[in-house]
Amino acid sequence: MRVILGVGGGxxxxxxxxLLRRFTEAGHTVTVIPTRAADEFVGRATWEALSGQKVPDGIFDDVDKVNHVRLGQQADLIVVAPATADLMARAAAGMADDLLTNTLLVAACPVFMAPAMHTEMWSHPATRDNVGKLRSRGVTVMDPASGRLTGTDSGPGRLPEPEDIYDAALRVVESPAGPLTGSSADxxxxxxxxxxxxGTLEAIDPVRFLGNRSSGKQGVALAEAAAHAGADxxxxxxxxxxxxxxxxxxxTVESALELREATIAxxxxxxxxxxxxxxxxxRPAELSGSxxxxRDDGDDPVIKLVRNPDILAELVTQRDxxxxxxxxxxxxxxxxxGDDGSDVLxxxxxxxxxxxxDLLVLNEVGEGVVFGQDESAVHILSRSTADVEQAAGSKNDIASAVIARAAAEMDGR
Incomplete structure (x- = not known):
């Protein structure tokens, strides 16, 4: 496989x-394209020694071969690691002011970015918007790791470990349609x-709450898949x-009542x-103010619970x-x-x-199943047909299947 390894200046x-060594030892042909700032951190002799390939000097290197177009056209995969805030901003804007951004702009192959920057840069609205733009165009942007950064800083923004980047980038290529492609981009x-x-949190007192094990991973994957399909x-x-x-x-919400209000609106x-x-x-019927x-007498508190509103059923009623x-x-x-009364289906x-x-996505849960896991399987049931569709794999794979069914439901109307 012909791989372009873009290196940002961090x-x-x-x-x-x-990361380069992992690709080359696996038999892939890798061309490294560093930004000018990246050259300040790692010398070109390192890239050339590890890749066995010449590092192109820039847009005007090998002009007769039209390098600034050829490299991106011929690549099977482009991996950018680290992807700095500046580099992602230029890529999101469609700029082509150096060889790497030129290559990204003409690429027809999967593009994978592994961000690395300070926490404040990663959480800044401009960076989040740029990441969203890139993802909506089919670029896979890996979430950064959390840990020690430059100096004494620590938090989200650390470059994931090379083995994690390598494995995730290969999954993008191995998936027949990429990570978010169960539905078309439009x-x-x-x-x-x-x-x-x-998961909603239901307060018992100022310290304690009732909650559940939901991680939110599937919802995030659904949002990314919907954005990839062109949705607002x-x-x-x-x-x-x-x-x-x-x-x-x-x-952002906390309780079921807050979620109901925000969702209906x-x-x-x-x-x-x-x-x-x-x-x-x-939820608890009463919220203790302290x-x-x-208690010294050994009596345990009794917490009375009341039902939360059924938001899903309420939405259907409001539509009807x-x-x-x-x-x-x-x-x-x-x-x-499942139990003695029935199975999960x-x-x-x-x-x-x-x-x-219109649709119900069924997760079979239990100890260590689904909640927080990166791989799962679901059944998609429809009110308009008795057929049950199955989807399995990563959260992205499942999200793609759900978004595709949502689009099909809209087309059917």
Whole structure:
């Protein structure tokens, strides 16, 4: 495989030498294209010794071979590591002011970026918007690791380890359609998609709460897949273990009641609503104004629970009553376990019938299953057909399948 390794100008550029060695030892032909700033961190002799290939000097190197176009056209994979905030900004803007950005602009192969920068740069709205733009165009942008940065700083923004970048980049190539391609890049063009994610927290007192194990990973993957399909995404996030997606409208909530309010408001202008959040079924009937203490008499506190509103069913009711557009596609998620009464599919069919959503995505859960895992399997049930579609693999693979079904539901109307 012909690989372009783009190296941005950050201190993490030294890690790219290990990444380069992994590619070459696996038999791939690698051409390194460093930015001018990257040359200040790692000398070209290192790149050439490890790759066995000449490092091109720039746009005017080998002009007779039209290098600034040829390299990108002939590559099977482009990996940029580290991808600095400046480099991603220039790539998102479509600039071509050096050989690397020229190569990115003509590339027809998968492009994979591994960001590295200070935490403030990664979390800045400009960077998040640029990441969102790149992802919406099909570029795979890996989330940075969290840890020690330059100097004494620590936090999200650290370049992932070379072996992690290598494995993730190869998965992009090995996937027949890339990580977010279960639906075409235009299947939701111009559509407004609301996605809820994470787990709600129901306060008991100022310190304690009732919660669940939802990580939010699937919701983030859904948002990225919807953006890749051209949608305008409104992401409503409860508690999550992962950062929210870049380049989307973001609303953060905590409790089920807050989630209900935000979702109903957003759904009024939505073409698709995907309820991927794990909403607590119950909340404490009363919120203690102070921390509940252990009593000297040994009596344990009794916490009375009340039901939370069924947001998914309420959305369907509002649509049926004309308070939401009749064309809005509503998709629910169900985390189920089987028991003596029925298997998971049986419970899912009952839930689809009672909720009235157009699609229901079924997760089979249990100890160490689905919650927080990067690989899972789901069943997609439809109210309009008895057929059950299965999707398995990464969260991105499953998100692509769900977004493709959402687009198909819209086409069917």
């Amino acid at each position: 201190i993490a550029a030294y890690k790219s030498a290990s 299947s939701l063009a111009g559509k407004r998609v609301v996605i809820t994610a994470g 995404v409104h992401f409503i996030a409860a508690r999550m273990d992962v950062p929210p997606p870049a380049g989307v409208r973001l609303t 957003a759904a009024a202008a939505a073409d698709v609503v995907i309820m991927a959040a794990a909403v607590a079924d119950f 921390k509940i203490k252990k 009553q004309g308070r939401l557009p009749k064309s809005t596609v509503i998709i629910g998620f169900a985390a189920e376990t 049986g419970y899912a069919r009952q839930k689809l019938q009672s909720k009235g959503s």
